Amino acid sequence: MPFLLTPLIVVFYSNSILGGEISQRENSDRESNFEKKRKRELLKMNLGFVVGVFGILILSHAAYSTIQYRGLLKIMEEEFSRPPMNVVLELIIGVALCLWAALTLPGKFLSIHPDSDENRAVSLPDNSEFMIFNHRGRLFPPQIDMKF
Amino acid sequence: MVTKTQETQLNQLENQVENGGGGVWEYLSLVRKLKVRRSEIVLKHGLSILNDPGKRSALGPDEWTLYEQVAIAAMDCQSLNVAQNCIKVLKKKFPDSKRVGKLEALLLEAKGMWEEAEKAYTSLLEDNPLDQVIHKRKVAMAKAQGKPSLAIEHLNKYLEVFMADHDAWRELAEIYVSLQMYKQAAFCYEELILTQPTLPLYHLAYADVLYTIGGLENLIAARKYYAATIDLTGGKSTRALLGICLCGSAIAQLSKGRNKEDKDMAAPELQSLAATALEREYKQKAPAKLNLLSSALRSLKIS
Numbered sequence: 540m541p542f543l544l545t546p547l548i549v550v551f552y553s554n555s556i557l558g559g560e561i562s563q564r565e566n567s568d569r570e571s572n573f574e575k576k577r578k579r580e581l582l583k584m585n586l587g588f589v590v591g592v593f594g595i596l597i598l599s600h601a602a603y604s605t606i607q608y609r610g611l612l613k614i615m616e617e618e619f620s621r622p623p624m625n626v627v628l629e630l631i632i633g634v635a636l637c638l639w640a641a642l643t644l645p646g647k648f649l650s651i652h653p654d655s656d657e658n659r660a661v662s663l664p665d666n667s668e669f670m671i672f673n674h675r676g677r678l679f680p681p682q683i684d685m686k687f
Numbered sequence: 688m689v690t691k692t693q694e695t696q697l698n699q700l701e702n703q704v705e706n707g708g709g710g711v712w713e714y715l716s717l718v719r720k721l722k723v724r725r726s727e728i729v730l731k732h733g734l735s736i737l738n739d740p741g742k743r744s745a746l747g748p749d750e751w752t753l754y755e756q757v758a759i760a761a762m763d764c765q766s767l768n769v770a771q772n773c774i775k776v777l778k779k780k781f782p783d784s785k786r787v788g789k790l791e792a793l794l795l796e797a798k799g800m801w802e803e804a805e806k807a808y809t810s811l812l813e814d815n816p817l818d819q820v821i822h823k824r825k826v827a828m829a830k831a832q833g834k835p836s837l838a839i840e841h842l843n844k845y846l847e848v849f850m851a852d853h854d855a856w857r858e859l860a861e862i863y864v865s866l867q868m869y870k871q872a873a874f875c876y877e878e879l880i881l882t883q884p885t886l887p888l889y890h891l892a893y894a895d896v897l898y899t900i901g902g903l904e905n906l907i908a909a910r911k912y913y914a915a916t917i918d919l920t921g922g923k924s925t926r927a928l929l930g931i932c933l934c935g936s937a938i939a940q941l942s943k944g945r946n947k948e949d950k951d952m953a954a955p956e957l958q959s960l961a962a963t964a965l966e967r968e969y970k971q972k973a974p975a976k977l978n979l980l981s982s983a984l985r986s987l988k989i990s
């Protein structure tokens with residue numbers, strides 16, 4: 540039972556860190572859109588972590604009960620063909636939870652298509668190390684900008 | 688290398704900043720990260736941050752990076768006083784810095800005082816003979832003074848030492864193209880394709896140069912590289928599609944009097960496929976110009 544308390548402690552701790560981060564950033568002139576996205580991502584990661592821990596606990600419980608069942612069968616001197624139905628159900632639930640957690644925890648998956656919008660190079664960098672100032676824009680200075 | 692998502696993000700932030708919304712610092716950081724050249728906007732909004740002492744102190748240690756960025760943007764927009772003031776502030780904070788020394792030499796370049804800038808760069812090179820940025824600035828100075836042969840000489844010497852510098856190879860290729868020395872430009876693009884074969888823009892530029900040189904083998908090779916570009920971009924490169932159509936018609940024209948096996952090189956299916964893909968794209972993006980495109984393609988096929 541203390542096993543079950545550790546994920547809850549992890550969730551509360553990480554949420555308090557998150558609260559501290561947000562109150563620090565409110566002072567500077569940042570976009571709230573990016574902040575909301577990151578908060579949602581972090582919450583999803585926390586949920587994934589908790590679900591993953593639950594999944595692993597369920598799997599280990601199923602393993603333990605299978606071992607117990609096998610011991611029981613050894614006493615009754617019967618063949619061990621497959622674990623009982625409730626253990627199989629538990630196994631399926633555990634696998635499903637672990638799978639969901641494994642897909643949610645790493646966060647955003649990167650795209651591997653070379654022509655997807657994230658990987659497609661639209662333009663090369665403008666070679667600012669070879670930049671010259673001798674261009675036609677020299678004749679069009681912008682409005683007067685005073686500097687203190 | 689700017690990807691499509693980065694480009695849309697940049698344009699979105701630019702619209703937001705120009706129309707008075709917030710997010711100036713994010714825009715400036717994105718411009719710095721992507722190394723794009725948006726000097727007017729950077730100058731206007733960077734100065735608005737720097738002139739406001741509250742916003743300036745909110746930046747913390749990033750303030751000096753902003754001074755540098757605004758100084759370079761000011762030089763690009765020919766506001767030399769602004770640049771001078773920024774460099775003065777930086778020099779007060781970092782008195783013995785090589786980076787500030789480079790900025791000062793850059794300012795001399797922007798003012799057009801070539802000999803003083805040359806002297807400054809030589810003295811900086813004495814302390815640090817393997818500084819890539821200073822070598823590149825010498826090339827840029829030769830280019831700005833209108834001496835492309837000198838620039839080529841410097842750049843070749845630089846590339847003998849630093850062979851892996853993609854930007855330098857690209858710059859050399861562009862200088863050769865501007866001087867119409869296409870064979871050497873083709874060599875530079877071949878080097879670039881060897882080191883970064885997954886970047887379709889290099890294939891496209893190489894195909895353009897090959898098409899310009901002309902001659903049957905070059906046209907066939909150009910068509911191959913246009914096809915490679917289409918493959919790498921998933922068909923989203925309009926220029927490559929047009930290139931295939933043009934190459935096809937040029938090859939057909941050149942191999943008119945030849946025998947059957949050369950006629951097979953014309954590959955009419957590829958040309959018609961590219962033409963259909965082009966018409967589909969024009970219908971989607973610029974339906975007003977579709978008639979123009981169809982008549983142009985028809986005249987290509989006839990000739």
